[in-house]
Amino acid sequence: MSAVISMNEVQKSFGKNSVLKGITGTIEEGKVVGLLGRNGEGKTTLFKILLDILQADSGEVRVANLSPDGSGRIRKIVGCVPERPTFHNFLSVEETFKLRSTFFPNWQWEKAYSTAKQLDLDSKTRIHGASKGTLAKVAWVCATAHDPKILLLDEPTSGLDALVRDSVLQHLVAEMAAEGRTILVSNHRMEELANVIDEIWLLQDGKIQSIHSIDDLKENACRINGRLRSDRVLPPSLRIVEEQHTGNLVTWVVVDPDALRNIRDLKILDEMETQPLPMETTLKVLLAQKGAPS
Numbered sequence: 069m070s071a072v073i074s075m076n077e078v079q080k081s082f083g084k085n086s087v088l089k090g091i092t093g094t095i096e097e098g099k100v101v102g103l104l105g106r107n108g109e110g111k112t113t114l115f116k117i118l119l120d121i122l123q124a125d126s127g128e129v130r131v132a133n134l135s136p137d138g139s140g141r142i143r144k145i146v147g148c149v150p151e152r153p154t155f156h157n158f159l160s161v162e163e164t165f166k167l168r169s170t171f172f173p174n175w176q177w178e179k180a181y182s183t184a185k186q187l188d189l190d191s192k193t194r195i196h197g198a199s200k201g202t203l204a205k206v207a208w209v210c211a212t213a214h215d216p217k218i219l220l221l222d223e224p225t226s227g228l229d230a231l232v233r234d235s236v237l238q239h240l241v242a243e244m245a246a247e248g249r250t251i252l253v254s255n256h257r258m259e260e261l262a263n264v265i266d267e268i269w270l271l272q273d274g275k276i277q278s279i280h281s282i283d284d285l286k287e288n289a290c291r292i293n294g295r296l297r298s299d300r301v302l303p304p305s306l307r308i309v310e311e312q313h314t315g316n317l318v319t320w321v322v323v324d325p326d327a328l329r330n331i332r333d334l335k336i337l338d339e340m341e342t343q344p345l346p347m348e349t350t351l352k353v354l355l356a357q358k359g360a361p362s
Contacts, residue, residue, distance in 0.1 A: 071095065071097075072096065072097045072218060073218070073250065075094075075127065075128070077090045077091070077128070078117065078128070079127055080110070080117065087113050088274050090127070091275060092276060095252060098249070099251075100241075101253070101268075102253055102255065104268050104270050104351060109272060111254045111271060112151055115148070115150070118136075120141075131146065131218065144172060144214075145216060148222070149204070149207045149220075149224040151222045151226055152226075159194075161189065161195065161198075161202075161206055164210070165191070177213075180209050186235065188232065199227070200226070201229060201232065204226060204228050208240065217248075220252050221255070224253065226256075259351055262347045267282060270357070284323075285350050287325070289347075289350040289353075290321070291321050292320045292321070292331065292341070292343075293318070294318060294339050295317055295318075295338040295339050296317075297335070297337065303330060305330075307322065307323075307324055308322060309353050309357055310353055310356070323350060323354065
C-alpha cells in the first residue's frame with residue numbers, strides 16, 4: 069500500500085516551548101491510526117500541521133502526496149473534526165452547510181442530510197448559543213459531506229452525549245473505515261474504537277515513542293504473576309511496562325509479543341499465570357510509560 073500521510077522529523081515550537089521534537093511516522097492508505105497521548109503532548113498541533121493551518125519549524129510532511137504550502141489544497145481533500153469546532157455565529161446550521169458547500173466541489177447534500185439525521189441534528193438550529201455537542205455534530209457533517217479520502221479526527225466525540233457518542237463511535241467511524249478511508253484519530257475513549265483502529269501511536273515527549281498493532285495489543289497485553297527464579301537474569305531488552313514486587317513474587321504487565329515470549333522461553337518465572345488486559349487498562353499502561361523505545 070502507498071503512504072497517504074507521512075512525517076519525517078517534524079518539529080514545532082512556540083517561543084521557548086518545544087512541543088513536537090521530531091515526529092516521524094507513515095500511515096498507509098485505508099489504515100486507521102489512533103493517536104494516544106496526554107493533554108498538552110501536541111496532538112492538536114500535529115493535526116493543524118497536517119491540515120496546513122500551522123507551519124512546522126522543520127521536517128517533512130506529505131498528505132495525499134501534497135506538501136503543506138499555505139495554499140489550502142490539503143484542506144479541500146481532507147475531512148477534519150477539530151477538538152473545538154467554530155462556525156459563524158450569525159448563521160443557522162443549514163446556512164453553515166451551504167457556505168461550506170461552496171468550498172468543496174465534491175460536496176454531497178444527500179450525505180450531509182443523512183449524517184445530520186443520524187446525529188439528530190436540526191438544520192434550523194442557530195449557531196449562536198448552540199451547545200458544544202451541537203457544534204460537534206455540525207463539524208461531523210462538514211468533515212464528511214465532501215467525500216474525503218482522509219479524515220483527521222481530533223477528539224471527535226467531545227461534547228456529545230452518551231447515545232450520540234456511541235452512534236459516532238460504533239457507526240460513523242466504522243462506516244468510514246469500512247469504505248477504505250485513511251483515518252488519524254485522537255480520542256480520550258480510544259478503547260471504544262478498538263474494533264476499528266489498526267494501530268496505536270503513542271505520542272510522548274514530542275515524539276512517536278512507540279507504535280502498536282491493535283491486534284498485538286489484544287492478543288498479548290497481559291498481567292503476569294509468578295515467582296522470580298534466582299538463577300535467571302532478566303535480559304536488558306525485556307520490556308516490562310509495569311512492575312510490582314513482594315519478595316520474589318512479581319506482577320508484571322507486558323504489551324508486546326516479544327516480552328511474553330521471552331519470559332516463557334527463558335523460564336524466568338515459576339508458577340507463572342497470565343491474565344489478559346482489557347483494552348482500557350492497556351491504553352492507560354501505555355500512557356503511563358516514560359521514555360518508551362520506538
